[in-house]
Amino acid sequence: GIEITSEPEATRGKVQFSVGRLKELFVINFHILNKGPNCIHFTYYTALHRIRCFTLIDERRVTRALVISSVDFSSTGESYDVVVQYRLNHYGHFPATMYFEFCPDLPGSKPFCIVREMEAAARTQLGVELGPVAPYRPYQVVTYKPVSNVIVEGVPPESSVVQHLKMTVKLGDYKYPPYLKELAKQRLEDSNYLSPTARQKLAAVKSLLNCPLKMKNYAHRFHLLLHLEEIQMEVDIRKYDLHDQTMTQDQGNKKLLVLRVPGVAENRPSVLRGDCLRVSRSEDKVQPITVYTGYVHKVELDSVKLGFAKRLLQSFINNMHFDVEFTVNRFPLKLQHRAVDLAAKHQLGTVLFPSGAATSSVPLGKLRSGLESNPEQHAAIQRIVAGSSKPAPYIVFGPPGTGKTITLVEAMNQVFSLAEPSANILACAPSNSACDLLCERLMVHMDPLRLFRLYASSRDPRTVPKHLLKHCNWDESQDGFVFPDKEILMKYKVIVTTMVTAGRLVSGGIPHGHFSHVFVDEGGQAMEPECIIAVAGLLHPERGQLVLAGDPQQLGPILRSPLALEYGLGLSLLERLMRTNPLYHKSSDSGHFDSRFVSKLLRNYRCIFVSHPAILKIPNELFYENELQVFADQWEREAYCNWEFLPKKGFPVIFHGVMGKDEREANSPSFFNVSEIEVLVDYLTKLMQTQGKKGIPKLAAKDIGIIAPYRKQAEKIQKALKSVSALNRWNDVKELKVGSVEEFQGQERKIIMISAVRSSSSYVKMDQDFNIGFLSNEKRFNVAITRAKSLLIVVGNPVILNKDPTWENLCPQPVNLPPLHC
Numbered sequence: 001g002i003e004i005t006s007e008p009e010a011t012r013g014k015v016q017f018s019v020g021r022l023k024e025l026f027v028i029n030f031h032i033l034n035k036g037p038n039c040i041h042f043t044y045y046t047a048l049h050r051i052r053c054f055t056l057i058d059e060r061r062v063t064r065a066l067v068i069s070s071v072d073f074s075s076t077g078e079s080y081d082v083v084v085q086y087r088l089n090h091y092g093h094f095p096a097t098m099y100f101e102f103c104p105d106l107p108g109s110k111p112f113c114i115v116r117e118m119e120a121a122a123r124t125q126l127g128v129e130l131g132p133v134a135p136y137r138p139y140q141v142v143t144y145k146p147v148s149n150v151i152v153e154g155v156p157p158e159s160s161v162v163q164h165l166k167m168t169v170k171l172g173d174y175k176y177p178p179y180l181k182e183l184a185k186q187r188l189e190d191s192n193y194l195s196p197t198a199r200q201k202l203a204a205v206k207s208l209l210n211c212p213l214k215m216k217n218y219a220h221r222f223h224l225l226l227h228l229e230e231i232q233m234e235v236d237i238r239k240y241d242l243h244d245q246t247m248t249q250d251q252g253n254k255k256l257l258v259l260r261v262p263g264v265a266e267n268r269p270s271v272l273r274g275d276c277l278r279v280s281r282s283e284d285k286v287q288p289i290t291v292y293t294g295y296v297h298k299v300e301l302d303s304v305k306l307g308f309a310k311r312l313l314q315s316f317i318n319n320m321h322f323d324v325e326f327t328v329n330r331f332p333l334k335l336q337h338r339a340v341d342l343a344a345k346h347q348l349g350t351v352l353f354p355s356g357a358a359t360s361s362v363p364l365g366k367l368r369s370g371l372e373s374n375p376e377q378h379a380a381i382q383r384i385v386a387g388s389s390k391p392a393p394y395i396v397f398g399p400p401g402t403g404k405t406i407t408l409v410e411a412m413n414q415v416f417s418l419a420e421p422s423a424n425i426l427a428c429a430p431s432n433s434a435c436d437l438l439c440e441r442l443m444v445h446m447d448p449l450r451l452f453r454l455y456a457s458s459r460d461p462r463t464v465p466k467h468l469l470k471h472c473n474w475d476e477s478q479d480g481f482v483f484p485d486k487e488i489l490m491k492y493k494v495i496v497t498t499m500v501t502a503g504r505l506v507s508g509g510i511p512h513g514h515f516s517h518v519f520v521d522e523g524g525q526a527m528e529p530e531c532i533i534a535v536a537g538l539l540h541p542e543r544g545q546l547v548l549a550g551d552p553q554q555l556g557p558i559l560r561s562p563l564a565l566e567y568g569l570g571l572s573l574l575e576r577l578m579r580t581n582p583l584y585h586k587s588s589d590s591g592h593f594d595s596r597f598v599s600k601l602l603r604n605y606r607c608i609f610v611s612h613p614a615i616l617k618i619p620n621e622l623f624y625e626n627e628l629q630v631f632a633d634q635w636e637r638e639a640y641c642n643w644e645f646l647p648k649k650g651f652p653v654i655f656h657g658v659m660g661k662d663e664r665e666a667n668s669p670s671f672f673n674v675s676e677i678e679v680l681v682d683y684l685t686k687l688m689q690t691q692g693k694k695g696i697p698k699l700a701a702k703d704i705g706i707i708a709p710y711r712k713q714a715e716k717i718q719k720a721l722k723s724v725s726a727l728n729r730w731n732d733v734k735e736l737k738v739g740s741v742e743e744f745q746g747q748e749r750k751i752i753m754i755s756a757v758r759s760s761s762s763y764v765k766m767d768q769d770f771n772i773g774f775l776s777n778e779k780r781f782n783v784a785i786t787r788a789k790s791l792l793i794v795v796g797n798p799v800i801l802n803k804d805p806t807w808e809n810l811c812p813q814p815v816n817l818p819p820l821h822c
């Protein structure tokens with residue numbers, strides 16, 4: 001019989017209000033009315049909340065904490081009021097639940113409760129502008145039914161570009177045998193669902209997976225693991241199929257159709273230029289169904305431009321409805337299959353399973369590396385130049401900012417200047433951003449005319465740093481990336497490219513052994529077969545020198561298949577050698593690594609973290625056994641120690657707690673958090689206003705990096721950067737890099753801001769499933785917090801982050817958290 005109403009009224013079960021100015025008073029009145037015939041005692045009420053930003057007022061103070069008193073509704077129609085007075089001191093979202101407890105005045109009756117939800121929000125005008133453009137409506141997932149169909153081939157983007165590098169080495173198809181799909185489905189368990197062939201093969205498959213990796217089973221084992229990965233990729237990609245979609249004709253090029261694919265920028269699904277999609281008319285129900293393959297010519301933020309056959313274009317009218325299937329891009333898989341075959345063919349055993357037996361002692365030449373002040377770096381360069389580990393790979397490893405990339409760059413520079421003309425260098429990394437960084441640093445020392453940055457034709461030219469466009473395979477006349485012919489390529493002394501694109505050099509017939517050195521940076525981020533693409537068929541097994549640099553504690557390879565992961569496909573070559581090969585282990589006698597094969601760098605030149613004992617603890621204790629040493633430039637690491645907005649002077653790290661909201665809009669699955677952007681913009685404005693004053697150095701936009709885990713957040717931050725007029729004083733605001741952790745691996749900035757976005761615990765599991773976000777991924781955390789040289793600002797929800805065992809080291813326990821009563 002009790003009814004509780006409120007003024008203002010609840011909408012969708014919640015009393016909600018928002019204010020544009022902080023400290024404004026807002027009042028909610030709860031009216032409790034006894035509509036029943038019985039006497040009921042109102043015994044208690046409270047508010048369940050995370051952050052208290054209101055006061056509760058009632059005439060008779062019905063709360064256990066204060067005076068023990070209750071209100072008796074002795075008959076129908078009696079009522080009582082509870083007033084909530086909100087005053088927000090911070091921007092963000094502040095939900096709370098009002099809990100009211102009653103007890104009927106009847107013998108043996110139990111107390112009962114009623115709850116009412118409320119939520120206050122404070123938003124700036126910018127926050128309102130950045131809010132959702134439309135309510136989130138996820139796409140319907142279509143269940144996949146095999147049907148018979150007729151395929152009509154589309155038009156790939158490469159068709160308009162003339163490639164000079166001819167394909168001379170075949171790339172096989174490497175299709176998995178059908179029985180493997182059955183075995184993977186049953187997770188390699190014997191079952192009645194297996195066909196006789198699958199049953200018969202089960203034992204052999206299991207035995208291959210269970211035996212240790214050797215040169216003898218190298219290709220076989222990796223073929224099997226790559227097949228398992230592909231099978232899982234095919235399962236996962238079905239989740240993105242779209243139903244009943246319309247396309248539009250591209251305004252710029254009438255031969256292309258534009259399809260909206262929300263999430264594409266975040267690789268959900270992963271679509272690159274040159275990939276192929278399959279579409280069929282939704283109303284086409286009579287088999288065989290006509291399926292048109294469309295090739296991706298361009299990937300935009302939430303759409304793709306597709307090249308279809310004339311047959312579809314001629315019959316196309318706006319508002320036609322299509323079902324869309326995404327397909328796995330098999331090209332990188334095929335390259336990896338071929339690479340492991342070539343590793344066996346070219347007998348790379350001495351490189352992949354080195355014993356040290358073939359290593360001869362080589363005298364170390366005197367050289368001036370410019371890094372003499374760091375004995376480990378200098379020694380590594382001497383060893384690499386002398387080729388002292390050959391044919392075993394030389395490994396340079398160490399925590400973030402210890403100069404691994406610089407060591408590789410200097411070693412390449414020395415090889416280039418000392419060993420010319422016989423030396424040819426291939427410099428690789430798994431990601432384009434890491435390759436760009438290598439190239440930029442190499443350009444400082446080397447004759448740029450002998451250095452070449454090779455991009456895949458799928459690379460979006462807009463994402464290529466402007467100053468690299470002159471030194472790469474961009475062909476203005478063809479408006480695309482073009483592979484030059486073999487002879488031209490072989491004239492360059494240093495070629496910088498991703499491992500996958502290095503496969504194109506193999507296909508183009510660059511002779512086996514052409515490269516005297518292969519340098520791999522961020523080697524811990526690539527699966528072994530991916531790394532081998534840049535080695536097998538390109539490096540001579542005896543005369544060549546492979547150098548691997550990386551940090552196993554930073555981001556590793558991303559895999560989809562739990563089976564492939566279980567049996568070791570997630571291990572990089574660098575990590576496998578360090579784990580399993582004694583050449584790369586510490587000597588039990590001396591406690592040191594053998595400097596002929598490996599160099600461990602521990603002097604940190606970057607992170608402000610290591611300069612402050614209080615938080616040196618975080619990455620150092622968590623990931624590096626307290627071995628990191630402080631060598632960061634004092635001027636840089638102390639540049640912001642007296643910044644007026646630091647909560648603690650001398651300590652240039654800010655954790656700014658925000659009670660934000662992780663939202664989605666329209667059909668995009670990607671998340672954003674407007675309250676966090678408001679805080680970021682506020683800090684950017686303060687940085688701009690204080691630069692060049694009171695001992696704070698001048699600052700350019702390129703000195704700042706913002707790391708956000710979701711594409712939508714990055715997009716909204718970019719939008720805010722453009723729209724806030726105070727920031728327009730920075731002419732180069734476009735140079736302020738906003739991107740994911742993956743895009744920042746290997747990079748550094750004076751100032752790093754991190755927006756964690758997550759604000760509701762219910763999405764944390766989704767992050768784990770899709771391998772996105774910051775939570776539950778300590779490597780991503782490690783990379784993100786170790787990019788800053790002078791100032792680190794982390795913006796996030798302390799309540800959520802504090803629950804994560806890694807983040808709780810950085811993020812303070814939120815104050816003002818009362819115990820929950822129910």
Ligand SMILES: Nc1ncnc2c1ncn2[C@@H]1O[C@H](COP(=O)(O)OP(=O)(O)OP(=O)(O)O)[C@@H](O)[C@H]1O
Binds near residue numbers: 399404
């Ligand atoms: N011997 C040195 N003296 C002075 N500065 C150095 C030295 N070695 C490296 N640095 C500086 O330290 C910073 C980090 O170097 P680098 O990017 O090579 O580190 P890294 O180990 O590759 O980092 P990450 O693991 O993040 O990729 C750079 O600014 C670099 O110029």
